[in-house]
Amino acid sequence: MLDIGGDNLFVLEFGDILHYYTPYTATLFLVALIFTGLVIASRPEKQVDIAFGGDAYYAKETTLSEMRFRRFMAIACGLATMGAMGSGDLFNFTLFASLVGIANIGIVAAVKSRHVLDAAYEYGIVAMVATLPLFGGAALILATTGTLSIPALAAGGFAVPLVGKAFLALGVIGEGMAPFYAAKAEMFRAPGAPYVIMCSLSSLLIFLRVVEIVITI
């Protein structure tokens, strides 16, 4: 197996499914863990907005019920991201990536603002469509090679189709909404920095992980 992320630190086995951690994936895992801890420990900020056309300004309040729901979704997002960082199985990785997409929609969809809800709806459509290449990529690789184990694929001897890798990357970009930042900026009108940051962080981390997977297999 290529050691592009450094030598294996340890392997966690669940029957024939395994999670492996290199310095690279362990770093990503730790970052996800730290930010999930911050989500648990932080309360949302009071976003200050200037009333248009005057000198007045006001601070947006986040209600307790909204905060609880968004915190729950942000923690789910953090857990899914941590799962995706160490996964040694392509199918599990795609499941975790799609869970990140769902949790991201949940983080913003609880905000009662037209702009934010519009952006959440648009992202929902993109994330839903992106599951097709995401799972399609994994299915293509399974159909061609007969395995979904990343270490087995990385060990060589399999002709992993390029289109499968491209589909995986495309699916992750869609789930992580990386190229849809214009819509994301609308989402960031939402108060609740600790939760909104999980959207940004999880997108970035699953993108960084898929880069490693695509180079490795």
Add this chain to the structure above:
Amino acid sequence: MIEYLVFAAAFGLLLLGLHRKVIARVQMRPGPPVWQEILHALKFSFKSTWVPKTASATLYVGVVLIGIGIWSAALFVVLAGESILILFAIYMLHKVVEHGFGLSSGSPYGKFGGVRSVISAASEIPLFVTIAAIYFFTGSLLLDDIIAYQTVHGPLLLIAPPAAIAMYLVILSKMPYGPFSIVEGKELVSGYKTEHFGVWRAGIAVIDGTKTFVLLFAFVAIFIGAVPFSLALIIMTVILVSLSFVCAVTPMLSPYDSVTVQGLITGLMLLYAGYLWWVMP
């Protein structure tokens, strides 16, 4: 190990001071003394400090510590000759830290700095072209292997100049007062840094200093190879002065122009990576 961190932060701040001085001299202003950024960091360390009433307190403080943590880790990755994929992951995670700085205070200036940070994520993609090009040539992403490759074949700067240009542009996009510094635009006061003051601002200075040192040191190690440490510092200074000239003569682009230009650069670099993939055995 702490002495490495202190040296990296101090030398990085000295480089940022030199950056301001060179820009000022090119623009025919006297400019601040080169140690100004170090003085700033020391001054802020002793200023009175609190957390704004509107801020998400834990996140407001936490991002400062995370920023220092990730760049300290990046320094040790470079010094230990570990995978440059980790280094570049940390570089991209800095985007999230900037975003955290901007959003956590509740200030509209910080928020727009954070949002600009997110929309300018296109500037990170050339990093992966750099990684891809290096991997095509060296067959490894471990810094030690890359340095060993250059000892035999010569500097990657000559073998893969577009990859070096890509990383140069990535460093340029992180330099203050540069064409792509939209996250710190003066119309946003200090952008994402606006509401972090006192000790928190000193923490940001440490992050900026360490980041500058790590990125320039990594550039030397990746594209020039093994050189004595003192020579590496001189080369880093020369690269920084060249960046300062670019910043001095280039106006800051508007956010959308900045993203467009970075997108075009990314497209060109992807073409180069595709070409390498096609021609390399």
